[in-house]
Amino acid sequence: MKPISVVIIGAGNRGEVYATHMAKLREQFQVVAVADPDPARCENIRRLFGFSEDACYQDWRDIMAQPKMADLVVIATVDNMHYAPALQAIEKGYDLLLEKPVAQTVQECVDIALEAQKKGVRVLVAHVLRYTPFFGKVKKLLMDGAVGEVMSIAQVEAIGNDHYGHAYVRGNWHNEQESTPILLAKCCHDLDMIQWLLGKPCRRVQSFGSLTHFVKENAPAGAPKRCADGGCPVSDTCPYNCLDFYYAKQGHVVLRKKITGGIAKGSIPTDEEVMQALKTTDFGLCVYQANNNVPDH
Amino acid sequence: MKKIRAIVIGAGGRGFAYVYYMSFLRDKYQVVAVADPSEPQRRSVQEMWGFSEENCFHDWQEILSKPKMADVAIIATLDDMHREPALAAIEKGYDILLEKPVAQTAQECVDIALAAEKKGVKVLVCHVLRYAPFFVRVKELLRSGIIGKPMTINMVEAVGDNHYSRSYIRGKWHSEKESTPMLLAKCCHDLDCIQWFMDQPCEKVQSFGELTYFREENAPEGAPVRCADGGCPVGDTCPYDCMKIYYNDKTKVAWRNQITRGSTKDYDATDEEVMHALKTTDYGLCVFHANNDVVDHQTVNMYFRGGATATLTMNAFNKGGRYVRIYGTKGELHAYASADEIEVYTFADEKTQKIPVKATIESIEGGHGGGDRGIVEELYDYLNGTYTGFQAADIMTSVKNHLIGFAAEEARRSDTVVDLNEFFKQYNMKNEYI
Numbered sequence: 001m002k003p004i005s006v007v008i009i010g011a012g013n014r015g016e017v018y019a020t021h022m023a024k025l026r027e028q029f030q031v032v033a034v035a036d037p038d039p040a041r042c043e044n045i046r047r048l049f050g051f052s053e054d055a056c057y058q059d060w061r062d063i064m065a066q067p068k069m070a071d072l073v074v075i076a077t078v079d080n081m082h083y084a085p086a087l088q089a090i091e092k093g094y095d096l097l098l099e100k101p102v103a104q105t106v107q108e109c110v111d112i113a114l115e116a117q118k119k120g121v122r123v124l125v126a127h128v129l130r131y132t133p134f135f136g137k138v139k140k141l142l143m144d145g146a147v148g149e150v151m152s153i154a155q156v157e158a159i160g161n162d163h164y165g166h167a168y169v170r171g172n173w174h175n176e177q178e179s180t181p182i183l184l185a186k187c188c189h190d191l192d193m194i195q196w197l198l199g200k201p202c203r204r205v206q207s208f209g210s211l212t213h214f215v216k217e218n219a220p221a222g223a224p225k226r227c228a229d230g231g232c233p234v235s236d237t238c239p240y241n242c243l244d245f246y247y248a249k250q251g252h253v254v255l256r257k258k259i260t261g262g263i264a265k266g267s268i269p270t271d272e273e274v275m276q277a278l279k280t281t282d283f284g285l286c287v288y289q290a291n292n293n294v295p296d297h
Numbered sequence: 298m299k300k301i302r303a304i305v306i307g308a309g310g311r312g313f314a315y316v317y318y319m320s321f322l323r324d325k326y327q328v329v330a331v332a333d334p335s336e337p338q339r340r341s342v343q344e345m346w347g348f349s350e351e352n353c354f355h356d357w358q359e360i361l362s363k364p365k366m367a368d369v370a371i372i373a374t375l376d377d378m379h380r381e382p383a384l385a386a387i388e389k390g391y392d393i394l395l396e397k398p399v400a401q402t403a404q405e406c407v408d409i410a411l412a413a414e415k416k417g418v419k420v421l422v423c424h425v426l427r428y429a430p431f432f433v434r435v436k437e438l439l440r441s442g443i444i445g446k447p448m449t450i451n452m453v454e455a456v457g458d459n460h461y462s463r464s465y466i467r468g469k470w471h472s473e474k475e476s477t478p479m480l481l482a483k484c485c486h487d488l489d490c491i492q493w494f495m496d497q498p499c500e501k502v503q504s505f506g507e508l509t510y511f512r513e514e515n516a517p518e519g520a521p522v523r524c525a526d527g528g529c530p531v532g533d534t535c536p537y538d539c540m541k542i543y544y545n546d547k548t549k550v551a552w553r554n555q556i557t558r559g560s561t562k563d564y565d566a567t568d569e570e571v572m573h574a575l576k577t578t579d580y581g582l583c584v585f586h587a588n589n590d591v592v593d594h595q596t597v598n599m600y601f602r603g604g605a606t607a608t609l610t611m612n613a614f615n616k617g618g619r620y621v622r623i624y625g626t627k628g629e630l631h632a633y634a635s636a637d638e639i640e641v642y643t644f645a646d647e648k649t650q651k652i653p654v655k656a657t658i659e660s661i662e663g664g665h666g667g668g669d670r671g672i673v674e675e676l677y678d679y680l681n682g683t684y685t686g687f688q689a690a691d692i693m694t695s696v697k698n699h700l701i702g703f704a705a706e707e708a709r710r711s712d713t714v715v716d717l718n719e720f721f722k723q724y725n726m727k728n729e730y731i
Contacts, residue, residue: 151510152594152612154453156622158629161644206503206714212604213448213626239627239644297449297606297624 003030005070007094009060009085011036011045013258014099014126015076023048032070035060038261064088071095076126078172079179083108086123090115096123100192101184127192135193142197150198157190164296165240166255169214170283174292182294183207209295219288226285228278240287247274259283300327301680302367303394306357306382308333308342310555311396311423312373314664316342318673325677329367332360337558357382365389369680372396373423375469376476380405383420387412392680393420394672397489398481399696403703407724410696421672421679422695424489425664427688428671430655431634432490435621436687438630438652439494443641445627447495450607454487457617461593462537463552465613466511467580471589479592480504480702484611486665487619488597488705489690489698491609494623497601498730499701500717504709506595510614516585523582525575537584544571556580597705634666700726 006022008015011034022029034045035057042056057063060077064085073094075085083103089096090112102109102125116123129135142150159168167173173185183191195202220234227235227242235241246252246259253268259277260269269277278284285291303319305312308331319326330352331342339353354360357374361382370391372382380400386393387409399406399422413420426432439447456465470476470483480488492499517531524532524539532538543553550565556574557566566574575581582588594612601607619634628643630652638651663670671688678684690698700721708715721728 148614149510151614152596152610154451154608154610156451158624204505204712206505206598208501208503208598208600208606210604213446237645239647297604 001027003028004072006031007063007070007073008034008045009036009063009073009075009089010077010081010099011038011041012076012078012261013254015074016041016044018074018076018097018126019045019048033057033063035063040264040267060085061088064092068092068094072097075099079185080104083112086112087115090119090121090123093119093121095121097126098123099126100188101180104180104184127189129189129193130196139197142199153194153197155190155194157187159186161239162245165214165287166245166283168294168296169240169287169290169292170242170285171258174282174290174294176293185294209297211293211295213296214287214290214292216289219286223286223288225289226279228275228284232286242278242284246278246283247271298324299681301325301369301677303328303369303371304330304332304360304367304391305342305371305373306332306360306386307372307374307378307396308335308338309373309375312371313338313341314669315371315373315394315423315673316345318663318670320345321670322673322677326673330354330360332357335558337564357385361385361389365391368392369394369676376482377401380409383409384412387416387418387420390416390418392418394423394676395420395692396423397485397695398477398702399692399699401477401481403700403724406696406699406703407726410692413692419680420692421676422690422692423672424486424493424690424695424698425668425672426486426490426634426666427493427668427690428675429634429666429668430671431632431636431639431666432668433671433688434639434652434654435623435630435632436493438639438641439496439623439625440687443628443643444623444625444630446605447623447625448605449624450491450494450605451620451622451624452487452491452607452609453620454484454609454611455615455618455620456483456611456613457615458536458613459542460617461613462511462584463542463580465591465593466537466584466587466589467539467582471579471587471591473590478702478706479506479595479611480597480705481699482591484595484597484609485699485702487609487611488702489695490621491599491607492698492701492730493690495601495605495607496730497603497605498697498717498728499599499607500602500728501600501714502701502705502708502717503598503714504595504705506592506611506709508590508593510593511584511587511589513585516583520583520585522586523576525572525581529583539575539581543575543580544568595709599701694730697721697726697728697730700724 006029008019008031019031022031031045031049032051033055034042036042037058046056073089074097075082076099077085079101086096086098102112173179179185222233224232246256256269256274259281260273263277264273303326305316305328316328319328328346329348331339332354333339334355343353370386371394372379373396374382376398383393383395399409464470476482519530521529543556553566553571554564556578557570558564597609599607621634622631628641630639630641632639637654639654640649641652642649675686675689679689704715704717704720718728
């Protein structure tokens with residue numbers, strides 16, 4: 001079996017996840033290059049596959065400027081940086097594993113689909129729920145006719161208050177303009193699932209929702225802008241106190257790594273580095289004073 | 298203790314349930330008269346309460362043409378026969394226990410509410426789920442603030458395939474014109490509970506839904522119009538085969554009585570009578586050939602003042618049962634309405650608890666999860682002016698909740714989002730929740 005050669009563009013959480021799983025399937029995949037502005041992340045991928053340091057790029061454009069160097073490109077950059085690398089990779093004739101959401105606007109999504117079709121390359125979008133045993137089994141049951149024709153689906157996406165605070169109030173997806181609306185950023189999976197399970201075109205759609213709770217007027221009186229500023233009158237009971245969440249809980253290694261990107265020197269962030277992140281980045285903001293604009297329901 | 302005297306107008310399934318539960322509280326209630334076109338139904342109430350033959354009336358006009366003979370009139374006639382007896386009883390000065398839905402149109406509902414207000418009589422609407430231990434406990438939990446302010450409610454009303462076929466394809470609620478749209482006939486309870494839990498006026502509503510499955514074009518090839526005609530190619534496997542449901546299964550006495558006598562009680566329908574019903578009434582029709590027009594699945598999407606949202610999913614395709622999820626600013630709760638416990642998760646302590654619905658589960662008896670009995674128990678204090686509970690839905694509150702249902706129907710039919718502030722204005726009502 002000849003391994004498929006792979007370039008990773010964007011070695012954050014998602015890119016690293018795909019690379020890590022590929023590393024367990026070496027007879028099938030060989031990662032040969034990586035692009036990420038954070039050298040530490042590039043190094044993580046490089047060490048997994050042992051390619052040369054020359055194949056670590058700070059900027060994905062430098063990879064695309066070279067002749068096609070692999071079969072497949074994994075595009076796992078942040079939401080507002082899918083479109084350009086995807087189009088260029090298609091142009092170069094790469095097949096793609098493309099992180100969802102495909103792009104930030106309808107037009108950009110359509111552009112990518114049409115270009116891929118025109119060029120004849122394969123683009124698999126990372127609708128990862130389709131590959132989970134749970135959803136796979138649900139789909140299989142439906143295909144087997146176990147419940148007949150589907151008449152109604154009621155799907156609940158309970159994000160989790162912690163995860164919402166981390167990703168959609170303080171984190172990468174807190175701003176629709178920088179990423180995408182939450183129906184794309186998060187519920188892209190759910191909408192894909194419903195469509196997949198129902199197996200028919202959706203004809204009409206309607207939606208209510210707003211950012212209602214995590215807004216300035218709900219900030220407890222006297223709450224500081226940053227939890228780490230101290231003196232918050234509800235710090236003992238607030239479930240979103242970032243000192244509890246990131247600083248006191250040493251076990252939250254993945255989250256601690258996440259918030260100290262660009263700050264931490266070693267692979268395990270120190271308390272000092274975490275505190276620095278909480279004092280300087282969005283991850284340290286009070287959830288009611290965080291400049292977020294994504295609906296919370 | 299002063300006894301409240303009651304008359305019952307409409308002694309079918311619902312009317313009988315209320316006087317039956319009153320019979321456990323004979324120190325509080327005295328049922329003194331009945332009006333119903335069915336002789337066995339009149340007799341069952343009369344025998345239970347032992348009033349004289351002259352207090353048995355064939356129709357509501359008769360009973361309400363007499364001088365006021367009691368304190369409260371229980372109105373439990375069919376959906377299309379609420380407005381006139383209700384208005385006549387109000388005019389006579391009766392307090393009323395009024396079966397839901399209040400009436401068939403938004404205007405009729407408003408008429409009843411305004412007439413009651415003008416006359417100064419009390420009208421308690423039978424939103425019986427408010428008195429069921431499960432829903433009471435949910436409301437108590439919300440009032441305690443344990444999960445903070447509700448931000449999203451998801452309610453599922455799984456009608457049950459069997460129940461749906463009996464009531465909404467073959468039974469009394471199969472035609473919107475003869476009864477009311479499903480959102481009123483069935484989901485009146487759910488919309489009321491959502492509103493009750495949310496405690497804020499609903500400002501916008503939208504709905505999708507239709508009768509999709511139980512239609513002619515889905516009839517198996519060669520299926521006769523009546524199961525009893527025989528020769529149905531899917532007779533052995535069809536879950537809706539009425540021979541199986543009503544004829545072969547002799548244990549379903551109440552259903553057999555229902556289709557033969559229009560009454561579920563004090564009788565054992567014979568096989569011959571059941572067969573006759575299956576050959577002559579709607580109960581014998583193939584579910585795909587039944588001239589029904591009520592939706593078999595529907596969603597309602599709601600937006601409340603202050604920003605909270607709710608969804609209701611009603612459909613026929615299930616075993617049956619309600620499921621409630623409430624997501625609040627401090628925690629979440631969810632459970633099947635038939636469950637003994639409600640699961641509550643709170644953010645501050647990251648703890649999941651199972652809150653018992655009631656100390657002793659044995660104490661939950663009767664229809665609607667104990668709600669039928671519960672409303673009768675609360676009615677006494679409500680009428681007496683000594684009510685201290687938090688459940689009762691007076692007519693104005695109830696009618697406002699009905700308006701949400703009518704607005705949702707308008708939204709479904711017109712494929713739009715209906716602005717409830719505007720909708721209320723059409724009826725000279727204010728969209729304020731009390």
